[in-house]
Amino acid sequence: MKIIIVLILVGILVALAAAGLFMLKRSGKNKPGGMARALALRVGLSVALFLFILLSYKLGWIQPTGIPAGR
Known part of the structure; x- marks a missing residue:
């Protein structure tokens, strides 16, 4: 369970980094819409x-722990 959550979080960070790289590249060799596609992937992974x-x-695969609610 933890591995799946960590892998999705890493995927979100990679998509965010890819969007940042698309934004920083100023050459005309970029695919149009690359940054938008990377950000859409990040939003999809977050959802x-x-x-x-x-x-x-x-x-019931995970149970809440930590600070009790209602305090």
């Missing part, structure tokens, strides 16, 4: 991670 964590909680 997928949120839904995966929510589903995992609902199915």
Whole structure:
């Protein structure tokens, strides 16, 4: 479970770095829409991670720990 979450987080960071590189490159060799595609991938991975964590909680694969709610 932790491995899947870490892999998705790494994917989000890689997509963000790719968007930054597309933004910094000023040569005309870039594919048009490369930065937008990388940012769309980052948003998609973030939504997928949120839904995966929510589903995992609902199915009982993960349990909340730490500070009790309501304090």
